[in-house]
Amino acid sequence: MYQTDHSSEAIDDEQQIVLRATNGDAEAFTILYERYVHRIYNYLFYRTGNALEAEDLTARVFYRALGRIASYRHKGIPFSAWLYRIAHNLVANWYRDNSRKREVPLEEHGQMRTHVEHPEVTIMQNFDNEKLIKAIRKLSPDRQQLIILKFVEHMSNAEIAVIMRRSEGAIKSFYHRTLIALRDEVHRIEEAQEKHVKKRD
Amino acid sequence: MIALDLSSLAKTDSVETLETFLQEHLRPVKPDPDFIQDLHRRLNNPPPVWVEHRRGAQVYLVVIFGLLSGVCLFWLIRRVRRMFSS
Numbered sequence: 001m002y003q004t005d006h007s008s009e010a011i012d013d014e015q016q017i018v019l020r021a022t023n024g025d026a027e028a029f030t031i032l033y034e035r036y037v038h039r040i041y042n043y044l045f046y047r048t049g050n051a052l053e054a055e056d057l058t059a060r061v062f063y064r065a066l067g068r069i070a071s072y073r074h075k076g077i078p079f080s081a082w083l084y085r086i087a088h089n090l091v092a093n094w095y096r097d098n099s100r101k102r103e104v105p106l107e108e109h110g111q112m113r114t115h116v117e118h119p120e121v122t123i124m125q126n127f128d129n130e131k132l133i134k135a136i137r138k139l140s141p142d143r144q145q146l147i148i149l150k151f152v153e154h155m156s157n158a159e160i161a162v163i164m165r166r167s168e169g170a171i172k173s174f175y176h177r178t179l180i181a182l183r184d185e186v187h188r189i190e191e192a193q194e195k196h197v198k199k200r201d
Numbered sequence: 202m203i204a205l206d207l208s209s210l211a212k213t214d215s216v217e218t219l220e221t222f223l224q225e226h227l228r229p230v231k232p233d234p235d236f237i238q239d240l241h242r243r244l245n246n247p248p249p250v251w252v253e254h255r256r257g258a259q260v261y262l263v264v265i266f267g268l269l270s271g272v273c274l275f276w277l278i279r280r281v282r283r284m285f286s287s
Binding site: 030058059066128132183 | 216219224226227228230231232236237240243244245247
């Protein structure tokens with residue numbers, strides 16, 4: 001789990017590192033890369049549902065960041081928000097170019113479990129995970145982003161608001177509406193599955 | 202703590218239950234360490250970029266030569282035709 005350090009010292013430290021990176025300091029860019037690569041990968045993994053696509057897009061995010069870092073100006077927006085915006089735009093292009101929303105292969109969910117459980121429990125959880133991801137990926141891109149930032153990255157509403165360019169209050173209400181939309185998707189998926197099982201029997 | 206499953210979740214309208222389910226099931230994934238290292242290496246050593254210089258004058262000369270040749274050929278064919286017809 002990633003921890004976000006909000007202390008003013010940490011923010012100042014990050015600003016210094018970003019400033020060095022904008023001036024072409026490769027070591028500073030490496031620090032930023034090591035700090036954010038896992039988060040960006042996670043975001044892209046959950047958005048694409050595919051480890052290879054997530055790797056490809058993660059590489060593109062950092063290449064683009066490296067190419068544009070010289071023109072990066074700190075305007076009160078954290079560097080992480082800038083990276084997430086690049087990732088968000090690239091994944092939107094990816095969806096447009098591919099014109100598809102790929103299903104998440106079941107075997108890839110093995111990576112999501114961080115502790116070992118009884119095989120039957122694991123199979124059921126993987127099955128549930130697959131359906132859950134399917135439901136999430138039926139939501140709009142903004143709603144998917146909100147769910148990932150909230151539950152995978154464990155960000156606060158204030159942090160999400162910065163990344164999604166909305167007010168904290170707007171995120172709060174958007175979050176509630178997103179949960180309702182996701183619940184409805186889960187209902188639909190379960191109903192469809194029940195119908196399928198009845199038909200088969 | 203009793204683990205929630207999706208089918209029982211679908212039977213409830215509570216968003217709080219869904220929130221708990223999401224907290225239990227959505228976890229950060231670990232990227233392949235080789236990929237992380239390889240990308241780091243590639244970012245530090247970007248491949249050389251070949252910049253092609255414009256061959257402005259050469260290109261213009263070839264185009265002009267081609268056009269003039271075409272005009273000459275056209276003029277020659279017309280002349281030969283006229284000779285034969287007369």
